[in-house]
Amino acid sequence: MLPELLDPNQNNWQMLGHEWAVNLLKGQLTNIQDGKSSIRHAYLFTGAEGVGRRTLALHFAQALNCPTPLAAGIPCLKCRTCQKIETMQHPDLAIVQAEHAGATLKVDQVRELQHSLALAPYEARYRVALLLRFEEAHLSAANALLKSLEEPPPQVIMLLTASSAESLLPTIVSRCQVIRLRPLSWQTVQDGLQERWKVPLEEAQTLARISDGRPGFAYRLHQDPEALEKRKVWLDDQLELLTARRCEKFAYAESVADFRSKNPQQKAQSNANLRNMLLTWLSFWRDVMLSAAFLEGETAPIINLEYRVPIEELGQRLGLVGARHAAALVERTLERLEHNVNTRMAIEVLLLDMPR
Numbered sequence: 001m002l003p004e005l006l007d008p009n010q011n012n013w014q015m016l017g018h019e020w021a022v023n024l025l026k027g028q029l030t031n032i033q034d035g036k037s038s039i040r041h042a043y044l045f046t047g048a049e050g051v052g053r054r055t056l057a058l059h060f061a062q063a064l065n066c067p068t069p070l071a072a073g074i075p076c077l078k079c080r081t082c083q084k085i086e087t088m089q090h091p092d093l094a095i096v097q098a099e100h101a102g103a104t105l106k107v108d109q110v111r112e113l114q115h116s117l118a119l120a121p122y123e124a125r126y127r128v129a130l131l132l133r134f135e136e137a138h139l140s141a142a143n144a145l146l147k148s149l150e151e152p153p154p155q156v157i158m159l160l161t162a163s164s165a166e167s168l169l170p171t172i173v174s175r176c177q178v179i180r181l182r183p184l185s186w187q188t189v190q191d192g193l194q195e196r197w198k199v200p201l202e203e204a205q206t207l208a209r210i211s212d213g214r215p216g217f218a219y220r221l222h223q224d225p226e227a228l229e230k231r232k233v234w235l236d237d238q239l240e241l242l243t244a245r246r247c248e249k250f251a252y253a254e255s256v257a258d259f260r261s262k263n264p265q266q267k268a269q270s271n272a273n274l275r276n277m278l279l280t281w282l283s284f285w286r287d288v289m290l291s292a293a294f295l296e297g298e299t300a301p302i303i304n305l306e307y308r309v310p311i312e313e314l315g316q317r318l319g320l321v322g323a324r325h326a327a328a329l330v331e332r333t334l335e336r337l338e339h340n341v342n343t344r345m346a347i348e349v350l351l352l353d354m355p356r
Helices: 019-030 055-067 081-086 107-117 138-149 185-198 201-211 215-223 225-241 246-257 264-293 307-338 341-351
Strands: 042-047 093-096 127-131 154-164 177-179
Touching: 019 055, 019 177, 019 307, 042 055, 055 081, 055 127, 055 154, 081 307, 093 107, 107 127, 107 138, 138 154, 177 185, 185 201, 185 215, 215 225, 225 246, 225 264, 246 341, 264 307, 264 341, 307 341
Parallel strands: 042 154, 042 177, 093 127, 127 154
Antiparallel strands: none
16 A cells, blocks of 8 residues: 555554654665665654653554554554554563653663563564663663664664653764654644544643643643642642742642652652652743743743733743743752752752742
């Protein structure tokens, strides 16, 4: 079947947007059965969480191994191989990632992967290793992977995802073909939510805006209404804390730090909630920066539309420099928490340094 006769979604691997990336990868898969393709042994998919890194990597794995492609580089997505890869259950697909977001991918995990990659594929054309959120890899794990990247086993393709190429060792990046995914337009995400997942128009508009062009994140919010409610609570908290007394700020820092928890799962959940809270605050200050930067009479394309009035007031009072400083404070706190600093103290410093 000719590609131009296919359904557009099939021709784009059923991806929402990122056509250029799909076309680039499809081009490398031409004549794969004749052994004349230009496939690289390692790829790095970068971009913000929820932008489509893992989805694109999995569809690429399907295109590599589908036994009944609809056309060159276009997997059927219906055969047993495609379905097993989609659910990440295929015997020739190895998934390696930290235990949870914010944890550490350990060197033992990479060494175990290397042992499995030394074996020939069980049933597929290629063995595929999918290393997710590789910016979370310990330095020893990243160095261990270098050996496989420098001397890749035959019939092995390694697919890495990360927030950015700059978050990894340059020696890792230089041995991969980098696919940098950018957020989609709000309209593209809105249309995708409506057409693909039948999300009502008003909700689709809200989710597209809040996700800032990340379709995976938008869909997760659609599936988890409680996450939207949490987001509203965090934004209300941020506004109240700007006028709170010191004792109230200290009490809030203690409540969100959850430093007394000894249970690893509770700690992980607490850390994830804290990170999401700070990212939500960061989106608020991004909006304040935009509001401050736009000329009088212009409407800034802010994410948190329901908070436009306080956002515009802060933008006028703080100006671009003050708003940028507040955003930098949140970013600094996120970075500190990644380095295992005292959580409560980091939040206390952030709240005390925030503009009043």
